[in-house]
Each structure stands twice: as structure tokens, then as C-alpha cells.
Amino acid sequence: MTGVRETLAVARYEFRMQIRKQSLWITVGLLACLLAAGRFGMGPRYAPAPSGAPAREVMTRWAFLFSVILPIAFGMALADRLLRDRRLRTAELLASLPPGPAGRLAGTWLGSVTATGTPALLAMLVAAGYEAVRRGDPATLGWGLAAFAAVLAPALVFVAGYALVCPLVLTAPLFRVLFVGYWFWGNLALPVTLPTLTGSLLTPVGSYAASWLLGTPVLQAGIPGPLPFLRPAPTTSAAAASIALLVVAGLLPLLAAGLLRTRRHPA
Amino acid sequence: MEIWRHEAGRLGRAACAAPVVAVATAVAVAVLAAGNGAGRAQVSLILLTGLEALLPLAVAMAATSVVATGRAHELHLSLPTGYATVLGRRLGLLAGATSVVAVVFSAAVWAAGLWTGPPVIASPLVWGPPVAWLAGLAVFTAFLTRSMLLATTVTAGVWLAHQMFAPAFAARAWARPLHLFPASRLDADPGWITDRLLLTVAAVPFAAGVLILLRRPERMPTEEEV
Numbered sequence: 001m002t003g004v005r006e007t008l009a010v011a012r013y014e015f016r017m018q019i020r021k022q023s024l025w026i027t028v029g030l031l032a033c034l035l036a037a038g039r040f041g042m043g044p045r046y047a048p049a050p051s052g053a054p055a056r057e058v059m060t061r062w063a064f065l066f067s068v069i070l071p072i073a074f075g076m077a078l079a080d081r082l083l084r085d086r087r088l089r090t091a092e093l094l095a096s097l098p099p100g101p102a103g104r105l106a107g108t109w110l111g112s113v114t115a116t117g118t119p120a121l122l123a124m125l126v127a128a129g130y131e132a133v134r135r136g137d138p139a140t141l142g143w144g145l146a147a148f149a150a151v152l153a154p155a156l157v158f159v160a161g162y163a164l165v166c167p168l169v170l171t172a173p174l175f176r177v178l179f180v181g182y183w184f185w186g187n188l189a190l191p192v193t194l195p196t197l198t199g200s201l202l203t204p205v206g207s208y209a210a211s212w213l214l215g216t217p218v219l220q221a222g223i224p225g226p227l228p229f230l231r232p233a234p235t236t237s238a239a240a241a242s243i244a245l246l247v248v249a250g251l252l253p254l255l256a257a258g259l260l261r262t263r264r265h266p267a
Numbered sequence: 268m269e270i271w272r273h274e275a276g277r278l279g280r281a282a283c284a285a286p287v288v289a290v291a292t293a294v295a296v297a298v299l300a301a302g303n304g305a306g307r308a309q310v311s312l313i314l315l316t317g318l319e320a321l322l323p324l325a326v327a328m329a330a331t332s333v334v335a336t337g338r339a340h341e342l343h344l345s346l347p348t349g350y351a352t353v354l355g356r357r358l359g360l361l362a363g364a365t366s367v368v369a370v371v372f373s374a375a376v377w378a379a380g381l382w383t384g385p386p387v388i389a390s391p392l393v394w395g396p397p398v399a400w401l402a403g404l405a406v407f408t409a410f411l412t413r414s415m416l417l418a419t420t421v422t423a424g425v426w427l428a429h430q431m432f433a434p435a436f437a438a439r440a441w442a443r444p445l446h447l448f449p450a451s452r453l454d455a456d457p458g459w460i461t462d463r464l465l466l467t468v469a470a471v472p473f474a475a476g477v478l479i480l481l482r483r484p485e486r487m488p489t490e491e492e493v
Contacts, residue, residue: 021416022414026414030421068431072423073416076423173285173328173329174288174328176423177288178292180423180426180427183427185296193309194299
């Protein structure tokens with residue numbers, strides 16, 4: 001229990017520190033505003049739902065509009081998080097604190113996910129409030145939360161795991177380049193042009209969850225391509241499997257880094 | 268020579284390696300695609316995308332890291348050589364490394380018979396203007412906002428928007444010259460060379476903005492901010 005308490009204490013500290021970063025709020029706010037303002041010209045997939053559409057469809061469309069680019073900000077924000085401890089020479093000081101390396105890493109991840117997710121959640125709630133007033137349907141608030149949990153949150157968990165750990169090996173600039181390239185390749189490029197994971201269960205853009213919420217395949221969910229076993233028809237169980245897979249895949253780099261750190265610096 | 272060696276060291280391994288990593292990634296994806304049964308035209312397009320799109324992104328990110336690794340600005344203020352000169356040298360080295368990598372890569376792709384798009388002699392216009400524009404945007408945003416998060420996210424967001432909404436650029440006459448990746452994402456255009464020169468000119472305001480911001484050393488990003 002002490003370990004859990006210590007990890008939660010690290011997470012609280014991390015959350016408080018990151019939530020005060022003005023650049024995080026400005027970046028997410030700027031991207032969300034640009035996406036919202038430009039959505040009319042971005043093609044039918046991203047266009048606002050027609051009038052009379054159910055709240056579930058309205059808010060899922062907002063969620064996948066945001067999920068296309070907002071996770072880039074999550075990755076960029078977290079890319080130098082652990083490197084900063086080294087650069088500012090606080091790593092040794094933090095190592096002297098009660099939580100072990102694994103607990104510190106888990107707490108940093110948890111705090112980072114909640115802090116970077118907060119502006120995104122707020123953006124969804126603002127969109128839900130706007131739709132609630134415009135359409136006179138307060139159910140958009142509840143569906144806004146549901147769409148955030150199903151579409152954006154798994155993307156954030158997935159991205160955060162890699163964005164925290166990979167730069168320790170790759171360096172932050174290289175990770176950022178490869179991450180943006182990956183985001184385009186693994187989420188948006190079509191399998192007919194490249195061998196890609198687009199439209200599979202492991203697509204963090206949330207194609208399966210969005211398809212489930214909308215009741216119709218979107219964002220290439222289940223499109224034929226490499227690794228066909230990862231491309232079932234977008235059903236409820238496939239959406240649940242996609243969310244679970246993204247969360248587990250996002251935790252893998254943390255697990256590897258935690259084990260490595262514990263072996264190097266046993267408590 | 269000694270000063271250039273020193274500046275190359277200050278650039279850091281990651282920044283120096285960025286152009287090579289970009290083209291190596293393109294080659295790896297092309298090999299993967301070829302192994303997956305992609306045709307010659309598709310492989311050529313992937314290699315062209317590496318040169319036109321991936322290389323500028325890598326160089327822009329490396330340019331922000333050049334700003335981030337700049338240290339001891341106060342010391343620079345007391346030296347005869349200003350920080351603007353030092354930054355210019357480092358970005359110049361990055362531009363030089365990028366040019367060498369891009370020219371060698373273009374020549375290798377052409378020699379392998381996989382070159383597609385405009386004539387190979389005009390290949391510098393494929394990668395030069397987007398490199399200049401995107402790197403200019405990245406460095407300008409870094410100095411303007413004093414935030415690497417904003418600089419890298421804005422750069423990445425713009426890059427991604429140009430990839431995703433290429434048809435929207437093609438549909439508007441005023442936006443077409445400003446599209447970063449016409450060779451790989453848009454259809455052939457007779458005014459291609461003029462468009463590329465216009466894009467290069469569009470990078471000038473960023474350079475001017477950086478020079479203006481550098482005249483206010485108190486506004487430079489600090490070690491904690493980067």
C-alpha cells in the first residue's frame with residue numbers, strides 16, 4: 001500500500017506541475033480552436049453533424065475531429081518530460097526520494113496522462129456545451145464525456161507511454177520526427193498506398209471506438225490491409241478490444257523502462 | 268575550421284543525424300512496401316515523399332532543438348560575436364548537412380531508376396523550399412513563444428494539415444503555391460517552379476521575424492523554458 005501511496009503522490013506532483021504549464025493550455029486550445037473553425041472545409045468526415053442528429057453522433061464527430069491532431073500535442077508535450085530531469089540535473093535528487101524507479105515512472109505517467117488530458121477534456125466539454133445550447137439537447141454533455149473516454153483517452157494513454165520512454169533512447173528531436181511520421185503512416189495513410197496499421201485495432205486515432213459510437217464504419221475501421229487478424233468488423237466487442245489493446249500497448253514501454261530502471265537502480 | 272567543428276559539436280548528434288534518419292526511414296518504408304507487393308510507381312512515390320515531406324519535417328524539428336540547446340545567452344551578450352551569428356552558423360551547418368544528404372539521396376534514387384516527379388536537375392526545388400519554410404516556421408515559433416512544445420506542435424500540425432488537406436490546397440489558386448508537398452501530393456502543375464520560388468520567398472518573413480526577436484535578448488528562451 002505504501003508503494004501505491006507513493007506512486008499517487010508522484011502522480012499528484014506531476015499533475016500539479018504540468019497543469020500549470022501555459023504552453024500546454026495554449027497548444028491544445030489553439031489546435032482545438034483551429035480544428036473547430038476549419039472543420040467545414042475539412043471534408044465530409046469532419047463536417048458538423050446535420051441538424052436533428054442524435055447527441056451521440058454529434059459528440060462522436062467532435063471526438064474524432066480532435067483525435068486526428070490533438071494527440072500530436074500530447075506526444076510533443078511529453079517527449080522531453082523525463083529528459084528534462086536529466087537536463088536540469090534533478091534526476092539524482094528525485095532518485096533519493098522514497099518511491100523507487102518504477103513507482104516514480106508510473107506516477108509520472110499517471111500525472112502526465114491526467115494533466116495533458118485535462119485541456120482536451122475541457123475542449124470536448126466546451127464543444128458539448130456549445131452543441132447543447134445550439135441544439136437544445138443537454139445529452140450532448142454526457143455523450144461528450146463518453147466520446148472522450150472511448151476515442152481520445154485511449155489515444156492519450158497509448159501516446160503517453162511511448163512519448164515518455166522512447167525519447168530516452170532516441171532523443172526528443174528524433175522521437176518527435178518519427179512520432180509525427182508514425183501518426184501519418186499509422187493512422188491516416190491508406191493500406192493501398194503503404195503497408196500500414198491504419199484502420200486496425202491498434203490505430204490510436206480511435207477508428208473502432210468512433211465507428212461503434214456512430215454505428216457505421218468511419219476512419220477506415222476494418223479496412224483490408226496487412227495483419228488481417230487486427231482488422232475485424234467494427235462491432236461493440238471489436239471497439240472494446242481496440243481500447244484494451246491500445247491501453248496495454250501504451251503500458252508496454254513503461255513496463256520495459258520500469259523493469260530496466262529497477263534492475264539498474266534497485267531500491 | 269576549428270569554430271565550425273565546435274559548432275557542429277554544439278548542434279548535437281540528434282540534429283546532425285535528423286536528415287539521414289529521414290531519408291533512411293523513407294528507404295525502409297519503400298523496402299517494406301516493395302516486400303508487400305507494391306509496384307515501382309508506388310515505391311518511387313514513397314521515396315519522393317521522403318525527400319519532399321519527411322526531410323523538411325526532420326530538419327524543422329532539428330532546428331528547434333538547435334534553439335533549445337543554445338546555452339549561456341547572457342555570456343553571448345558580452346562577446347563580440349552575437350548569438351544571432353552563432354545561431355546562423357549552427358543553422359547553416361544543419362542546412363549544409365541537409366543539402367548533402369538530399370543531393371546524394373536524389374542522385375541515388377535517380378541512379379536506381381526510381382526517380383519520379385519533376386526532372387532530377389530540379390530536385391533541389393523539391394526539398395529546398397519546404398525545408399526553408401518549415402524550419403523557418405519552427406525557429407520563429409520557438410523564439411516568439413519561448414516554448415518548444417508550441418514550436419514543435421505547430422510545426423507538426425502544419426505538416427500534418429498539408430498532408431491531410433492537400434486537395435483543399437489544390438482547389439484554391441491562392442493556396443496552391445503555398446502547399447509544401449506538391450510533387451508527391453498534388454497533380455502535375457505547369458507553374459510548379461514559380462510556386463516553389465514563391466514558397467521560398469514566403470520563408471523570408473520568418474527569417475526577418477527571428478532576426479527582430481533576437482534583437483531582444485531578454486525575450487530569449489531560458490534553459491528551464493525549453
